[in-house]
Amino acid sequence: MRTVAGQVLILQMALAVLLIFATLVGLVLQARHEIVRDARNQTLAVATAFASAPGTAAAMTSAHPTAVLEPRVLAAQKASGVDAVVAFSPSGIRYAHPDPRLIGKHLVGAVPKLDKPITETTNTSVGPSVITVAPVTTADGKVVGGVGAGIKVGNVNDVLYQRLPVLLIASGVAVVLATSSAALVSRRLRRQTHGLGPAAVTRMYEHHDAVLHSVREGVLIVGGDGRLLLANDEARRLVELPPDAEQRHVTELGLDTGLAELLTSGRAATDEVCPAGDRLLGVNVRPTEGEGGPLGCVATLRDATELRALSDRAETARTRLQLLYDAGVRIGTTLNVVRTAEELAQVVVGRFADFVSVELLDPVLHGGEPSGTAGMHRTALRGVGPDPPLYPVGTPLTWLPSTPMAAGLAAGHAVLEPDLAGAPGWRAQDPALTAKILEYGFHSLITAPLQARGVTLGMVNYWRAQTPEPFGEEDVSFAEELAGRAAVSIDNARRYTREHTMAVTLQRSLLPRGLPEQSALDVAYRYLPAQAGVGGDWFDVIPLPGARVALVVGDVVGQGLHAAATMGRLRTAVHNFSGLDLPPDELLAHLDELVTGIDQEEAGGDNGSSVTGATCLYAIYDSVAGLCTVARAGHPGPALIRPDGSVDFPEVPASPPLGLGGGPFETAELRLPEGSGLVLFTDGLVRDRGRDIDTGLDLLRAALAGRADGTPEELCQAVVDTVLPARPSDDIALLVARTRLLDPAQVVGWDVPSDPAAVAPVRAACGRQLEVWGLDEIGFATELILSELITNAIRYGTEPIRVRMMHDRTLICEVSDSSSTSPHMRRAATTDEGGRGLFLVARFASRWGTRYTSGGKVIWTEQALHNGAGEPGADLGDILLGEWDDVAL
Secondary structure (H helix, E strand, O other), X not given: OOOHHHHHHHHHHHHHHHHHHHHHHHHHHHHHHHHHHHHHHHHHHHHXXXXXXXXXXXXXXXXXXHHHHHHHHHHHHHHHOOOEEEEEOOOOEEEEOOOHHHOOOEOOOOOOOOOOOEEEEEEEOOEEEEEEEEEEEOOXXXXXXXXXXXXXXXXXXXXXXXHHHHHHXXXXXXXXXXXXXXXXXXXXXXXXXXXXXHHHHHHXXXXXXXXXXXXXXXXXXXXXXXXXXXXXXXXXXXXXXXXXXXXXXHHHOOOOHHHHHHHXXXXXXXXXXXXXXXXXXXXXXXXXXXXXXXXXXXXXXXEOOOOHHHHHHHHHHHHHHHHXXXXXHHOOOOOOHHHHHHHHHHHHEOOOEOEEEEEEEHHHHOOXXXXXOXXXXXXXXXXXXXXXXXXXXXXXXXXXXXXXXXXXXXXXXXXXXXXXXXXXXXXXXXXXXXXXXXXXXXXXXXXXXXXXXXXXXXXXXXXXXXXXXXXXXXXXXXXXXXXXXXXHHHHHHHHHHXXXXXXXXXXXXXXXXXXXXXXXXXXXXXXXXXXXXXEEEEEEEEEEOOOEEEEEEEEEXXXXXXXXXXXXXXXXHHHHHHHOOOOHHHHHHHHHHHHHXXXXXXXXXOOOOOOOOEEEEEEEEEOOOOEEEEEEEOOOXXXXXXXXXXXXXXXXXXXXXXXXXXXOOOOEEEEOOOOOEEEEEOOOOOOEOOEOHHHHHHHHXXXXXXXXXXXXXXXXXXXXXXXXXXXXOOOEEEEEEEEOOOOHHHEEEEEEOOOHHHHHHHHHHHHHHHHHHOOHHHHHHHHHHHHHHHHHHHHHOOOOEEEXXXXXXXXXXXXXXXXXXXXXXXXXXXXOOOOOHHHHHHHHOOXXXXXXXXXXXXXXXXXXXXXXXXXXXXXXXXXXXXXXXXXXX
């Protein structure tokens, strides 16, 4: 290992292992010595005890010593735990031995002297053993034999081997503990030396010492207890430390109070200026414990005396740059002209000026193009003090030529008035008010025009009252910069206001301006634009022939001019298709084809936009039958208010939005009793970012429930008050209709046989019915119209043929047959015998047309109840002759 910590770890581990090994060897040797000593003591005790035992000497001198001694020897051997006990004669002949084969034989080797007990390690008949030989003597001291007790050396080793594992385990534990302690010491050393090698550590300290004493910045290291631990030469010079400064508390070193408090505060500091004698020092302080170091801090000192003036100017520049940044972020957060002017005043007050007033030209406030500089209104006013004596917001202003405001507008740049008290041109604007302004404390002014894209939008005035320093020349360019940035935002808001006004105007012009006259429904409506912009929702009430009315609501997905223009195209198309008297499903099919064509047309254009996502609900209500036929394309279904006050949402077959080619469309027929309420709406009413459509429908049900007697206008207001989201993200169209039924006495009908002779009776019956209704005045024209229509049905149509007449706001006549052939009006030539009947119908009727049904067609006409379009007083012959007078002849 190359690091200091690694090398120390290896050295410590080697020393530990060596010491532990030496200790282990010593312990093993000591254990062996103790075991051998115990064996010698044991054999000595056994031999001497047996030799001196009663009867041993007698047995030795008996005629048969073996018979007496052998049992005693075996018992002694077993009781004492030695390996062998031997009794022998003074000449070395064995009397007793554990091995019977050796009894009577001579001892191995020389016979020991039997004058005293002898213990030694020697070879015996059982192998190397620790043996003790003790003499057996009689009472008079005569040696009559000897006794030997022995323990084999192998058994001694066995005892040692039994102790050896314990010694090895203890040694291993010692090695582990030594290694762990060495590793901990090495780890701490590695952390302190940062893994450096000896050479690197030496070099580091050399460099540290060189840098510490040669840099031009003072360095102080202060401990956690506030004592100075280290100071380099520059620090000693800058703060004039005494020679014995180390290990003394910083408050005892004669430092300036502010610097001493900073060094002992424990907080970080960056470029704080502290006085030190006649110097100003830039001080940076960093705590050392944050990086795992000891408690304390490191401080660097830099002589900043000459930089103080530059620092003040830099701080002013920094503050103004921050103000410009904040102005860029906080001015223009909305596209509202007035709000943008207020944001300008809000950002500047308290940071550059004490009061700020903003005046804008009148056209700018409404999104128009400014022209000239006359006609301003004060738009924003903000300051640090209450109730300043300045013109309030909303005041129209025209500046005298002598004022700084007029000079700034004329010159196109900011104008400085450092001393308002000495500015007669400004005081001439309103002497009484300017006196109050001076009395309040205003003393300095910069006025700057608001210019963007080469156009003057207004002006901004910066006032100082509580700040004692007046504006200077260096403030003028900054005031212009602020005004320029704000002017761009104000101009953006102005342009948006103009575009938004145009879009709203376009949308309003495309929506119905009123409700048409009809008697089938009592209708009220609401249109609420989204706050974000112009949308594509629309509605319509379209009277249809036969005492019927079409109700329409639709929505073009998206916002802006494109959505509004597309809405206008779709609304016009619905009117045209309604004029053809198409049923709801066929009308939506034609509308779907139209939207598909618009999509394809715009997809091939430059803008690449698409209107896919338009939805529509179309309903036709028949006041004679009380029947409502409804179809929808991607649109929410209607809500129905029953006469008993209950509310439900009838099932209407759902179809995809327009433009997706999702046909065919299906219809639903609703039988509506008189007085029922029908509510049509766009999804913006019930769906919003903060709630789903089910919640919106529940709110709508609650708003309509129990209001069976309410007028449509009251129902509209109740729905708006209850269901409308707080901040609608989409525009909303709401249509509420109360149903009426045509009185059966005002509807009559006749079945007509396919016989020309049947025309006269039907015509006569119609005349009598007109007399009952009091419509004699239009009787002749009506009979003429019915005669022509019935005759055409008999000649060109097929049975069944039926005539129906309805007395409503107009007189409605209908002739139906089962043929799908439609008559066409043409101008007859002079020689033609026919072709003039439909001309007479068109001449005497206000309107006429053809409606196709599932069983054929209906030819219908409408006549005014009095003084019809046919001018009954005119001579019929003149009318016909006028028709024959064809300029083409």
